[in-house]
Amino acid sequence: MRPKLELVSHPLCPYVQRAAIALAEKGVPFTRTSVDLAARPDWFTRLSPLGKVPLLIVDDEVLFESAVICDYLDETIAPRLHPEDPLARARHRAWIEYGSAILNAIGNFYNAAERAPARLALREKFARLEPELGEGPWFAGASFCMVDAAFGPIFRYFDVFDQIADFGILTGLPRLQAWRAALATRPSVRAAVGPDYRRDLHAFLRDRGFQ
Amino acid sequence: MRPKLELVSHPLCPYVQRAAIALAEKGVPFTRTSVDLAARPDWFTRLSPLGKVPLLIVDDEVLFESAVICDYLDETIAPRLHPEDPLARARHRAWIEYGSAILNAIGNFYNAAERAPARLALREKFARLEPELGEGPWFAGASFCMVDAAFGPIFRYFDVFDQIADFGILTGLPRLQAWRAALATRPSVRAAVGPDYRRDLHAFLRDRGFQ
Numbered sequence: 001m002r003p004k005l006e007l008v009s010h011p012l013c014p015y016v017q018r019a020a021i022a023l024a025e026k027g028v029p030f031t032r033t034s035v036d037l038a039a040r041p042d043w044f045t046r047l048s049p050l051g052k053v054p055l056l057i058v059d060d061e062v063l064f065e066s067a068v069i070c071d072y073l074d075e076t077i078a079p080r081l082h083p084e085d086p087l088a089r090a091r092h093r094a095w096i097e098y099g100s101a102i103l104n105a106i107g108n109f110y111n112a113a114e115r116a117p118a119r120l121a122l123r124e125k126f127a128r129l130e131p132e133l134g135e136g137p138w139f140a141g142a143s144f145c146m147v148d149a150a151f152g153p154i155f156r157y158f159d160v161f162d163q164i165a166d167f168g169i170l171t172g173l174p175r176l177q178a179w180r181a182a183l184a185t186r187p188s189v190r191a192a193v194g195p196d197y198r199r200d201l202h203a204f205l206r207d208r209g210f211q
Numbered sequence: 212m213r214p215k216l217e218l219v220s221h222p223l224c225p226y227v228q229r230a231a232i233a234l235a236e237k238g239v240p241f242t243r244t245s246v247d248l249a250a251r252p253d254w255f256t257r258l259s260p261l262g263k264v265p266l267l268i269v270d271d272e273v274l275f276e277s278a279v280i281c282d283y284l285d286e287t288i289a290p291r292l293h294p295e296d297p298l299a300r301a302r303h304r305a306w307i308e309y310g311s312a313i314l315n316a317i318g319n320f321y322n323a324a325e326r327a328p329a330r331l332a333l334r335e336k337f338a339r340l341e342p343e344l345g346e347g348p349w350f351a352g353a354s355f356c357m358v359d360a361a362f363g364p365i366f367r368y369f370d371v372f373d374q375i376a377d378f379g380i381l382t383g384l385p386r387l388q389a390w391r392a393a394l395a396t397r398p399s400v401r402a403a404v405g406p407d408y409r410r411d412l413h414a415f416l417r418d419r420g421f422q
Binding site: 049050058061063064065067068069072075076086087089090093094097098101128 | 269279297300301302305309
């Protein structure tokens with residue numbers, strides 16, 4: 001029997017979205033519970049060793065860390081989103097970690113007192129990724145994979161950044177731009193956030209002086 | 212034919228040690244190349260997307276990120292260090308990520324302007340782990356596993372911290388203390404650093420005003 005899956009979430013968290021996208025691609029039912037990270041409830045502090053989302057509750061076992069959750073889902077529920085070949089799979093996992101480094105650079109960008117160097121650092125991270133992409137539409141070609149699940153939430157930030165100003169972070173990186181456009185159409189990526197996502201991210205950024 | 216393995220290293224890096232321990236447990240030959248992270252050579256910058264060690268060069272393919280490298284080794288070379296059961300394996304991977312959070316807390320401790328709160332934060336991270344341990348000697352009982360490979364390098368810091376002062380970070384945490392003692396005897400853990408490790412770590416800490 002399939003275990004009961006509960007994804008413990010925050011509406012803006014890009015790491016939660018990775019797991020939500022993987023779950024949607026696999027077509028398994030799950031419930032989603034949102035946590036206010038500004039006032040963490042006791043049950044959440046008890047369950048989350050690092051105080052972070054996502055958690056995946058599998059019947060009564062708790063998994064933490066998005067990469068761990070995505071690998072667990074991929075190892076137990078078809079279809080596979082990671083490559084079958086161990087070396088190719090390792091390279092995909094490494095680029096997902098690279099996606100986490102890009103998320104840190106995005107955080108540095110919207111929190112920066114001086115925007116120009118943070119913008120440059122973020123752009124350089126993307127530029128390094130451009131030659132890793134092929135003809136698309138997805139990271140590894142014709143099949144949607146776990147790297148795509150990690151980058152859907154990354155590019156989603158730019159939907160809101162673009163409404164604020166033209167920062168030119170993806171200018172001159174045509175493969176990344178095409179990838180971003182493809183990810184924006186994928187039903188699993190679209191469904192990974194709620195209808196208020198853009199409004200809430202705008203408010204979140206405004207609170208940090210980013211507007 | 213087994214691929215040629217080269218581990219790109221730094222003498223003090225705890226993440227490199229995870230991979231070195233996994234390789235030693237599996238008994239496969241590998242070469243080790245040390246990089247001066249204060250003056251990164253061009254070849255290293257070209258190969259390492261995040262500018263970090265370890266890298267594992269597998270014939271002519273480059274893998275980055277220690278968790279990815281350890282999982283790749285575990286999926287391709289016997290004996291397995293992760294559990295066979297996917298849920299148990301996911302929990303092990305999550306506790307390895309928790310080990311990375313402990314390493315960040317160790318860095319905050321030795322870099323802290325105010326040592327007391329950083330000491331408390333580090334101690335709390337360890338205290339959360341204590342009830343996860345059983346009768347030992349290893350994380351999951353009788354078999355040495357990948358979580359052990361991650362925590363050998365963590366406890367090694369305390370060999371040098373203890374020479375500086377009694378910070379009491381592991382006081383009252385008997386299972387962690389027993390685990391630390393067991394890890395210190397494991398040949399793979401001992402062989403993961405060179406003979407100058409303690410001297411070099413002392414110098415590194417002294418440069419940061421930690422003495």
